[in-house]
Amino acid sequence: MKRIAAVLAAAIALVAGPACSDDEVEARLIVQAAGGESEIKAIEDLAAAFEKERGGVRVDVVGVAEQSEHMARLSTAFAGGSPPDVFLLNYRRVGQFAAKGVIDPPREFDHAAYYAEPVNAFTIDGNLVCRPQNASSTVTYFNPSLFQRAGVPVPKAGWTYADMRSAAERLHAAGIEAIGFEHSVRTVAPFVWASDGRVVNNTARPTHITLDTPSGRGALTFLRDLLVFGVDVGEAAADPPEERFARGELAMLLDSRRAVPKLRRSEGLSFDVAPLPVDKKPATLLASDAYCVAKAGKRKPLAHAFAEYAVGPEGGGILAASGRTVPSLKALADSPAFLAPDQQPPSSRVWLDVLPTAMLLPNVAAWHETEEAASDVIEQFLAGRIALEEAVRRMAQESSLLLARDR
Amino acid sequence: MSRRGWAVVGRAVVIVVFLTPLVFMVLGSLRAVGIPPAKGFELLPKGVGLSAYRALNDHIPLGTLLRNSAVVALIAVPVTVLVASWAGFAMAQLPRRSRTIALAVTLGMLVIPLPLVWVPRFVLYNRLGVLDSLIPLMAPALAATTPFTVLLAYRAFRRVPPELFEAARLEGAGALATWWRVGLPLVRSTTTAIAAIALALHWGNYLDALLYVRTPETRTLPLGLAQLAGLDSNDAPVLLAGAVVLTLPPLLLLALVQRPLLGAVRGER
Numbered sequence: 001m002k003r004i005a006a007v008l009a010a011a012i013a014l015v016a017g018p019a020c021s022d023d024e025v026e027a028r029l030i031v032q033a034a035g036g037e038s039e040i041k042a043i044e045d046l047a048a049a050f051e052k053e054r055g056g057v058r059v060d061v062v063g064v065a066e067q068s069e070h071m072a073r074l075s076t077a078f079a080g081g082s083p084p085d086v087f088l089l090n091y092r093r094v095g096q097f098a099a100k101g102v103i104d105p106p107r108e109f110d111h112a113a114y115y116a117e118p119v120n121a122f123t124i125d126g127n128l129v130c131r132p133q134n135a136s137s138t139v140t141y142f143n144p145s146l147f148q149r150a151g152v153p154v155p156k157a158g159w160t161y162a163d164m165r166s167a168a169e170r171l172h173a174a175g176i177e178a179i180g181f182e183h184s185v186r187t188v189a190p191f192v193w194a195s196d197g198r199v200v201n202n203t204a205r206p207t208h209i210t211l212d213t214p215s216g217r218g219a220l221t222f223l224r225d226l227l228v229f230g231v232d233v234g235e236a237a238a239d240p241p242e243e244r245f246a247r248g249e250l251a252m253l254l255d256s257r258r259a260v261p262k263l264r265r266s267e268g269l270s271f272d273v274a275p276l277p278v279d280k281k282p283a284t285l286l287a288s289d290a291y292c293v294a295k296a297g298k299r300k301p302l303a304h305a306f307a308e309y310a311v312g313p314e315g316g317g318i319l320a321a322s323g324r325t326v327p328s329l330k331a332l333a334d335s336p337a338f339l340a341p342d343q344q345p346p347s348s349r350v351w352l353d354v355l356p357t358a359m360l361l362p363n364v365a366a367w368h369e370t371e372e373a374a375s376d377v378i379e380q381f382l383a384g385r386i387a388l389e390e391a392v393r394r395m396a397q398e399s400s401l402l403l404a405r406d407r
Numbered sequence: 408m409s410r411r412g413w414a415v416v417g418r419a420v421v422i423v424v425f426l427t428p429l430v431f432m433v434l435g436s437l438r439a440v441g442i443p444p445a446k447g448f449e450l451l452p453k454g455v456g457l458s459a460y461r462a463l464n465d466h467i468p469l470g471t472l473l474r475n476s477a478v479v480a481l482i483a484v485p486v487t488v489l490v491a492s493w494a495g496f497a498m499a500q501l502p503r504r505s506r507t508i509a510l511a512v513t514l515g516m517l518v519i520p521l522p523l524v525w526v527p528r529f530v531l532y533n534r535l536g537v538l539d540s541l542i543p544l545m546a547p548a549l550a551a552t553t554p555f556t557v558l559l560a561y562r563a564f565r566r567v568p569p570e571l572f573e574a575a576r577l578e579g580a581g582a583l584a585t586w587w588r589v590g591l592p593l594v595r596s597t598t599t600a601i602a603a604i605a606l607a608l609h610w611g612n613y614l615d616a617l618l619y620v621r622t623p624e625t626r627t628l629p630l631g632l633a634q635l636a637g638l639d640s641n642d643a644p645v646l647l648a649g650a651v652v653l654t655l656p657p658l659l660l661l662a663l664v665q666r667p668l669l670g671a672v673r674g675e676r
Contacts, residue, residue: 030621036637037466060622065637069617076618080529082538084621239446243640247443262639267441 027299029306032062033088034070035324038261039063042322043088046315050306053314059306067093071368078102083294085303089130090289091121096365097292098124104295105129106304114311117358118288118328124363130290131311132328133319136257137284137358138190139273139350140164146251150174155252155274157353161222164277171251172229180231180241181223181254183382184375185209185361186285190276191219193283193359200399206362209374209399212392220391224382233383245271256287257351260323264344272345275354286358288328326351370402432654436460436647444640452644459644463652466638466645467631468623473652476628479544480609486548487556487605488598494551495560496586500572510561517554525618532619543619544612544627552608556601563597564590599664607657628653 033043040063047059062084064070071093077083078097089097097103109128111119118132140155147154152170155163168178181187188211189199197215200206210216227233231241231250242259244250246266253259254276263271276284291307293300309315316327320338326348327333339348361367374395381391408416431448438445439454440462463469498509532543551557567590575585591598613629620626632653635646 036639037634040634040637062621063634063637064617065633069633073617076525076529079526080533082529082533243444246640265639265641 027056027302028058028060029086029299029302030060030062030084031086031088031306032064032070032074032084034064034067035088036065036262038265038322039258039324042319042324045322046310046318047306049314049318050309053309054305057302078294078296081296083296085297085299086291086293086307088133088289089292091118091132091286091363092361092371093363093368094122094130094290094292095124095363095367098129098363099365102295103129104293104297104300104304106131106293106307113330114328115330115333115355117286117355117360118290121286121288121360121363122290130292131307132288132290133311133316134257134288134290134325135328135333135351135355135358136287136326137351137354138186138254138256138276138287139284139354140276141245141253141255141259141263141271141273141345143245143248143251143269143271145248145270146171146176150176150251154272155277157275157350158282159274159277161277161279165222165226168226168229168252177231177244177250178229179226179252179254180236180244180250182241183233183236183379185371185378186287186375187254188216188219188223188378189359189361190284191222191279192216194276194279194281195219196280200362203360203362206364206367206370206403207400208403209370209395211374212396216392217388220378220381220388224384227382233379256285257326258287258324260345264323270344272347273350274347275350275357282354282357284354284358286360326355364403366402366405370399373398373402429654432647432650436644436651438644438647440644441641444643459648460652462642462645463648466642467634467649468626469631469652471624472626472628472631475541475625476610479541479612479627480606483545483548483552483609484602484605486545487552487609488602490549491551491556491560491601492591492594492598493586494557495562496564496590497582498557498561499564499567500582510558513554513557513561517558521614529618538619539622539625541625541627544609544615547615548605548609552605556604559597559601559604560594563594567593603657603660603664606660610657611653 031043031047033040035043040061043063044061047061051057051059062073064073067090074083074087074097078100083102094103105127109131111128114132115135118135119128122128122130122132142155144154147167150171151174152167155167171178185199192199192211192215195215195218197213197219198210199216201208201210211220230252231244241250241253242255242262245253245259246263246269248266248269263269275282291310293303293307297303310319311327311329313329313332316325316329316332317337319325320327320332321340323340323343327338332338333352361371377386377391377394377398380386381388386394434449434452435445436459437455437457438449438452438459439456440458442453445453498506498513501509528543528546529538532538532546535542537543547553571589571593572585575589580588611629612627613633616627616630617633620630628649632646632649635649638646
């Protein structure tokens with residue numbers, strides 16, 4: 001018995017020590033981000049470049065595959081008083097952290113050098129809380145080969161809802177799956193804005209979702225009718241539209257820049273992008289994330305230095321080269337690092353052209369949960385399980401209860 | 408059909424239901440990497456081979472992950488068995504009233520939702536300065552990993568005739584000696600079952616690793632596997648290969664301890 005206890009104690013002592021002690025490292029940063037393998041790899045390359053430039057610094061990148069797990073881990077770490085030094089967050093999720101006062105905002109930031117849209121997304125009560133890395137937005141990915149096969153003109157800037165519906169119909173008639181998209185508020189929002197409507201009554205202080213209007217009903221109906229020619233909602237869960245598009249089986253995909261790394265790796269696939277169709281005006285949804293520094297972090301100056309490097313010309317260039325981001329730094333976005341004429345999609349400039357039309361969803365504390373609840377209802381509607389009137393009524397009701405928590 | 412025949416059919420159905428996902432997993436892991444995923448079930452995977460297993464180490468530090476998972480299991484499992492066995496033995500020896508209270512407390516702990524302890528544990532580990540080590544992953548073993556193992560041990564010791572413990576006491580054996588020399592040999596099946604449960608829980612513990620592990624050196628296999636979930640669908644065989652590697656040790660152990668495990672389920676000691 002004593003021998004067993006001694007062996008156990010020795011083993012515990014062996015693993016109890018610090019996982020790594022490196023006398024040459026003056027400081028250690030923990031950076032947490034959610035994303036696929038290629039995205040995390042890009043951030044690890046960025047971290048390695050920062051370590052090389054600074055010297056005497058070690059940056060550990062904690063990559064989490066799922067957003068929900070990223071949020072669970074962040075929430076636990078903040079509640080426990082030991083958050084990561086830097087973490088990457090989408091603007092739609094920043095509200096809950098900003099409301100608790102756990103983010104240390106940047107002291108200095110060159111607003112003029114960055115696009116206003118992503119900066120505004122991370123500005124709360126007039127203060128920039130995090131450094132935006134990404135100025136992506138929703139566009140129409142299309143497969144030129146499939147369009148050519150069906151004899152349909154490819155999407156282009158200024159195309160209308162009627163053009164999109166006509167293209168979908170003709171592609172479907174040629175035996176081609178025409179269109180696929182995520183069944184969520186994020187997809188519906190640009191179509192509501194394009195018809196001069198609103199997703200919520202007040203973006204800064206929303207009280208409820210306002211899809212029970214002609215614009216909201218119109219957008220939902222338009223998307224449901226498009227799906228007749230596209231990816232069935234029931235089948236999308238098992239075989240998502242992005243996978244089908246990557247295999248060259250889907251003609252159009254509505255998504256942000258995040259789809260590019262995977263599509264570039266799909267052998268034999270040729271693809272390009274075009275803006276979303278226009279109704280009364282052009283509109284798209286901003287998809288932006290930013291590097292936030294934790295107020296409770298022990299190495300705040302170094303954390304801020306890392307965040308600044310990550311969105312600067314060198315760090316931002318590493319991420320842009322991966323294809324994942326549309327740099328929020330103007331000079332970088334307008335350079336070959338992003339525009340990459342030798343890489344797909346040939347029309348990367350579309351993201352810069354549509355940026356002035358990019359609009360925001362709310363970033364208040366309760367928005368994340370509200371959006372998830374509304375997206376569930378949208379999916380049920382698009383699948384034909386509930387009628388339009390029930391869908392818009394439920395979204396208004398449920399959002400009103402959820403957003404009341406912020407008041 | 409005879410009763411025996413129906414029993415065979417029933418068993419066959421259960422086996423098929425539980426084996427099918429494993430078969431899918433293994434066959435999927437043998438598919439070539441880098442080609443679009445199969446639509447539907449493939450009896451003979453396209454490009455069948457071990458390319459996915461060879462590619463595993465390109466995506467995750469397999470050696471480090473396996474080592475860390477093995478260390479956690481090698482320490483946590485015996486500690487769990489020890490603590491559960493002591494707790495169960497002690498509870499079984501208590502007078503009736505105290506025994507009932509102890510049982511109620513143990514059952515009560517079983518229904519506490521796990522998310523409630525995430526933050527207190529994080530605070531505790533942070534204050535102890537052990538967040539960058541494997542200790543948070545092994546610490547639950549100090550509380551027998553789950554109250555269920557304590558209840559299993561308690562049930563087993565209660566089935567031992569009390570006269571045997573009384574006889575040991577009369578011969579001058581203390582509590583520890585009675586447990587070691589009299590009780591433990593008589594509850595071997597249950598002890599094996601507790602070890603198997605502890606192994607399954609610690610080997611596949613993803614949540615604790617997600618919440619409490621912050622450095623690459625201390626990551627375990629479940630966390631590494633979660634990273635593979637972010638791979639493209641063309642690389643899905645690599646994820647399945649990782650799943651096979653994760654599943655294999657507990658499966659092999661189950662084959663070894665099947666008999667005593669079934670004995671514990673049937674109520675044998």
